[in-house]
Amino acid sequence: MASSDEALKVPAARRNVRAERLQEFWHYFSENNGAVAGLCIVGILILLAIFADVVAPHSPIEQYRQNFLKPPVWMEGGSWEFVLGTDAVGRDIFSRLIHGARYSLYVGTIVVTIAFTAGISLGLVAGFFRGFVETMIMRAMDVILAFPSILLALVLVALLGPSLTNAMIAVSVVVLPHFVRLTRASVISESTRDYVTSARVAGAGLPRLMFVTVLPNCMAPLIVQATLSFSTAILDAAALGFLGQGAQPPTPEWGAMLADAREFITRAWWVVTFPGLAILITVLAINLFGDGLRDALDPKMKRS
């Protein structure tokens, strides 16, 4: 009986430590009003994206032919039917914005997932194998960083053909080097620590050393980087959409909406203003959240 008691105790203790850590993290995170506000906005956006079909009053692509360029409700000529007005072909802007949240969050998630996994793998390999492999990987990352991000993404899309999927692939490549560099740097600094040596002496294999021993201790900066890359991904994908190289019409992607709206800039300010505002609010919320995350995870900031 005693041995089974022991076995039960250890996971419970570990769970306690984890809960404590999470509690400590939340304590520091919740002190930061901006970060909490950012988290709330992101939460609302996720809900909107999931329930877009229910929340949006109209279909995002239906054209109401009697209502071209109708102004928002509070202006003369506006109506509650189209709260934020309609665009040049009579589509409801409010509904398009809500559906657009789907694309932005989708882009951010996919891009960060690709860059995060690929970046960590390359960084781990570079940090563990050193030598020639490391040089090759790091110089390749230098090459990617030598190009202004949007330019490289544009050229990659020119190679692959303009579409949302290809825009996401291109943006993933552009944000990749940050993950590789961060992972490699923390792997190298962690590798010399005693706990890694002891794991090695105990006979841990390379995969175990990489993923179980070292990687969890490098996660904090990587998580922060993932958040910041999420907002970069949304911005760059929207820019590509704006330049006509990303999502294609009639997709209600925010950047593509702005591209359509450009010619109505003097006649209908609302067609231009709202999609960009949506991008700004989303990116700002994620950045606020990321800043808060960094402060809460960074032990140097905690003590001050």
Next chain:
Amino acid sequence: MFRFLVTRLAYLIPTFFGITILAFAFIRLLPGDPVTLLAGERGVTPERHALLMIQFGFDKPAWQQYFYYIADVLQGDLGKSVVTKQPVLQEFFTLFPATLELSFCAIVFAVVIGLPAGVVAAVKRGTWFDHTLMGVALTGYSMPIFWWALILIILFSTPPLSWTPVSGRIDILYYFDHPTGFMLIDSLLSGEKGAFTSALRHLILPTIALGTIPLAIIARQTRSAMLEVLSEDYVRTARAKGLPPWRIVGLHALRNALIPVITVIGLSVGVLLAGAILTETIFAWPGIGKWMVDSISRRDYPSVQGGLLLIAGIVMIVNLTVDLFYGLINPRIRHRR
């Protein structure tokens, strides 16, 4: 210092070759064969196509082609534009001053506002000024600048205000030589009345649009660098000596806080060039950013290839300069291996 310079230069060589491989691969990875692509919209006859394949060396193995390409690049031959039939290098350097002028104004705008704002925020840490400024800076940092440019146009270029022009570098009614390529200087040299003001008015909105993100980055970086420096011992010593606060901040703290700030300014060249692509497209600014976007949409692939190489080269050289400068003002970096 010499040793430092040599190591940094040696570092660049693999990156340079990486960039050339990427630019070289670009035309060959595009769907379709290179001759059809280089011929552009007009196309070629099958006989001429076969002839050109041999003439350009596309029948040779890839590594040999790459060797020829590098040889051409090192001799300054980046091919000819399919659309204008001009050498790419020449096109690039005709348009480059426009981008340089805009970027220079943007960075001046960013530094002139961002630096003092960051210093004041650090000195008045925790006050409403600090909070507001950091909020504004984060908003600027999150700004989709293609939208910001459009909003600036709505606010200042359309009725009721109509203060500034919407596109181009100068009113078309001014016509004069461009010895330097920088519109502000050329318009002054021309002696035409009103030309300089016109050029200046055309610059204002693009400068703000392009300078916003660097401004936010500089303000944030200045603030955090100042906060770090202000907690150092020598600042406390200066306070204890009874020096007036402006001397402590202006002379002792700022000088040391500037080191990371200068690095950030230098490294924002990449940010500026990325921003220039969007800003120039919106304001019809005839620089290399707009040229690249146009070249991509016109399928002018030699121009895209050459532009890629040149822009990456410029970013690389600027980063090297920043690196060297950093080593020059900070001996701790220079002597580290």
